Amino acid sequence: MSVNGTIHLHALRLLRTELGLPENFRESIIIKYDEVFGMVDLEVVELIDRNDKDGSFGVAKVESWRKKEYTEKWLSEFEVKYAFPIHFPTGFKIEPGSREKLKNWQRLPYVKPYERELTYHLNAQTTETMEPSSRCYELMSRSAVGKRTFGGVERYEKRAVAIIHEVLSLTVEKSVPVERLAHFKKDLGIVVNIRELLLKHPGIFYISTKGTAEIVFLREAYSKGCLIEPNPIYDLRRNMLDLLLLGNRHTSELKTEREVKDEPKDMTDDENGWESREGDFVIPILGSFTDHEDNDNMN
Structure with missing residues (x-):
């Protein structure tokens, strides 16, 4: 999911427990399996072979839900191809006009987390296609033109939603302390305020404020306070x-x-x-x- 195939180890250490990694994961996993991972330097690890030969390596968790909606509920591909499961909390009131905005947002195309070729729509007339690199982050940071249109900032935000959704799906309890997600922003190409983004999508994420730390949960993964598919x-x-x-x-x-x-x-x-x-x-x-x-x- 990273923009150039690398990620900082200090970010992984912060999510070690959430990802179910052992304490010595650097030695027992990254260094041990040197045919898969490589150390760029002491604190940066890269994925050596990024070619997805069988097409199963880079499939986001949400894709299984989309396939189920398409095949079992007979919904059109147009409706579910870029949609996310939405579960609003009990008693949540949708403001007038918000339902139509949500429907349009669900249909809005975006660059999916594992897509190898990134196309960023800076405005209605211009597109720029490139291979994943650090330039993606620079491009998104300076895309003031695109941020003036629904197809600009909304696409970037939706990609960020998809990345956070996938990160949460990879964790043991489908939850992560909010402040720790900030350490992945540059590696994953997220240029928006993460906390504001989470609050903007209450049907997808839930932020718990119990205790001293804010923890974000994936709503679809829980029912009545329990994990639906425990591991x-x-x-x-x-x-x-x-x-x-x-x-x-x-x-x-x-x-x-x-x-x-x-x-x-x-x-x-x-x-x-x-x-x-x-x-x-x-x-x-x-x-x-x-x-x-x-x-x-x-x-």
């Missing part, structure tokens, strides 16, 4: 989180052997020896379920 890494992380939360809930109840011996016994005798009072373990268990439900609601 093995996501399932493992959820299971580990459940175990950690379970341990935290019962930490206050765990005591050392010395503390147990020193405490006065609050039990009653029965024919087999000691028996705990009925209900001693009921309240903690119910409390753990309550905490779990609260956490799920926050998510």
Whole structure:
């Protein structure tokens, strides 16, 4: 997706957890598979072979949704070729005239993230075609003519939407801290304000403001707060989180052997020896379920 086939390692490090990469991914993946990746310098990695021979390498995730809409819902190619799945939040009110603007935006052609030949429409009469290079970024930055027309700035913004959509689709939980996306702007040729772009498309992206960091989620990937198509890494992380939360809930109840011996016994005798009072373990268990439900609601 990058404009010249390279990307800075510091940007990948910032998204290492989100992308499911190991801590030593530079050595264990990039350097190990030198037939695929090459180090331009200490902090820049490039893709050596960028030729997509079988046509499957550079297919964006959204294309599978478009194919499904075209084949299963019998929608015209004109309607779905450049469209994105839109899921507005509950209670969202569409302003008068916005529905028609959205329909036009969905139909608007744009340069897709993995396209090898980039054509930028600077105005209605002029086009410029080039191979991906650093000149693409320069061209988009100085395209004041195109930014005065719907076909100018909207095409650039839609390409940026497509790139961010694809980046989110590649992550484990289909979410990324907003501020970390800014580190990919130059490599991916994004020249617009990312946060403003995300807020401009609430039907595609959702920004969570809980906690200290803003996190953007891909709306289509979630239903009722849960990932629709979980992956093995996501399932493992959820299971580990459940175990950690379970341990935290019962930490206050765990005591050392010395503390147990020193405490006065609050039990009653029965024919087999000691028996705990009925209900001693009921309240903690119910409390753990309550905490779990609260956490799920926050998510």
